[in-house]
Amino acid sequence: MTTLQRKKQAQTLRTFRKVHRLTGALLFVFFFIIAITGVFLGWKKHSAGVLLPKSYKGTSTNLKDWQPIDQLNEIATQILKDSINPKLSNKLSRIDIRQNKGMLKFVYSEHHWEIQLDGTTGTVLNIGKRHSDWIENVHDGSIVDAALGISKGWFKLFYTTIMGLALLLFTITGFWLWYGPKRMRKEQRKR
Structure with missing residues (x-):
């Protein structure tokens, strides 16, 4: 790996780290809400009648x-x-x-x-x-549509699109933040 390639790869890692950190900071609360409500929804049929x-x-x-x-x-x-x-x-x-x-x-x-x-x-x-119903409304953002009287679930559509794309972005940048340094070390050992 040439010095120029190494610098380019290091710059890509820095960019991915910034995007990963910024997106995580901006969407932290939403990821927290989705995680907690997702756990409850996963357990709803095994909650001894508490959630469902x-x-x-x-x-x-x-x-x-x-x-x-x-x-x-x-x-x-x-x-x-x-x-x-x-x-x-x-x-x-x-x-x-x-x-x-x-x-x-x-x-x-x-x-x-x-x-x-x-x-x-x-x-x-x-x-x-049915507590699981309102938990699901929080989980998918439709609670905002209901509270604001937004018809056709536009907020839910926007919210789930943004959160899905953010999760995809986290997956890609997270993988590269893990794999990139390994690749760089491997290339350096070859020299």
Whole structure:
């Protein structure tokens, strides 16, 4: 390796180190938030119902035995009003049908409650708070869209793009900061 090549490689390492350090300093808080919420989301199904309510079993997995969805929705809405809070919105995010468990989860969009019903009898299997939903909203930035009333998730799109590109940049610069000096030492030993 010539002296000019060595100087060029050393300059590349310095540039990568500056980019790595500056990006890390600018995005530290966001990486911290993503890391913490990511750990919680990874553990949500293994949190003994703390982050995500446990799924219970209904009486029949045969859909022919089940009550119509609109009737089950009416039951869930009444339970929401009677058992949780009559002022809460009954606007659904989704109805999670678990045929293999014989039950449905009614998940609401404007708060983080879910109601699990037996598909056959309409009996309440569980009422639970879905903490994993708001943690996911923090994790992907959609909490900002909701707070500021930004439609179509533009902040989430911008945030996840920036964080994904930053992670890619960290991977590339981090690898070069590790590999570059090894390469330089190897070339120097050859001389």
